[in-house]
Amino acid sequence: MMMKNVSRTMTTRTVAPRPAMRRTRAVPSVVVKSAATDEIVEKLKDLTLLEASELVKSIEETFGVDASAPVGGGMMMAAPGAGGGDAGAAEEKTDFTLQIVEVDASKRIAAIKVVRSLTSLGLKEAKDAVTNLPFDILKDQPKEACEEAQKQLEEQGCKCALV
Incomplete structure (x- = not known):
């Protein structure tokens, strides 16, 4: 067998040098706590929900912030117009919840029928709604x-609350 003489020429490519990669060391984050901060946190742990709610309202009024507004970056932002004026004016409520508080035992069946007509509940769910009180029959309406449904329920011996 005869072999052919194949010569390969090697080409040299020039490759641009890579920039030197910086190696950084992980620096542990140090959190400095003051004694005053620790004391406040300990006091907050002992608050009831009602007291915590009052605290939030007080902070909102004092510093002109809104705790319900999402704020990015962990910074607190002042509410618009916090400098004075109508800062204490409340917005008018538009959505209500109708709650059945009490049902006359002699008119329970009629109340179940009204609950079924007002909602998409089945017979068992409507019966449970009338027996396990208080029950939110309409939410965010x-x-x-809500007033029309309340009128229908009260005609059938129910006591309702508009929340």
Whole structure:
């Protein structure tokens, strides 16, 4: 067998040098706590929900912030117009919840029928709603719809609350 003489020429490519990679060491984050901060946190742990709610309202009024507004970056931002004026004016509530508080035992069946007509509940769920009180029958509905449903329920011996 005869072999052919194949010569390969090697080409040299020039490759641009890579930039030197910086190696950084992980620096542990140090959190400095003051005694005053620790004391406040300990006091907050002992608050009831009602006291915590009052504290939030007080902080909102004192510093002109809104605790319900999402704020990015962990910074607190002042609410618009916090400098004075109508800062204490509340917005008018538009969505209401109708709650059945009490049902006359002699009119329970009629109340179940009204609950079924007002909601998409089945017979068992409507019966449970009328027996396990208080029960939210309508949630986040306009005031007119809640008042109409309340009128129908009260005609059948139910006591309702508009929340």
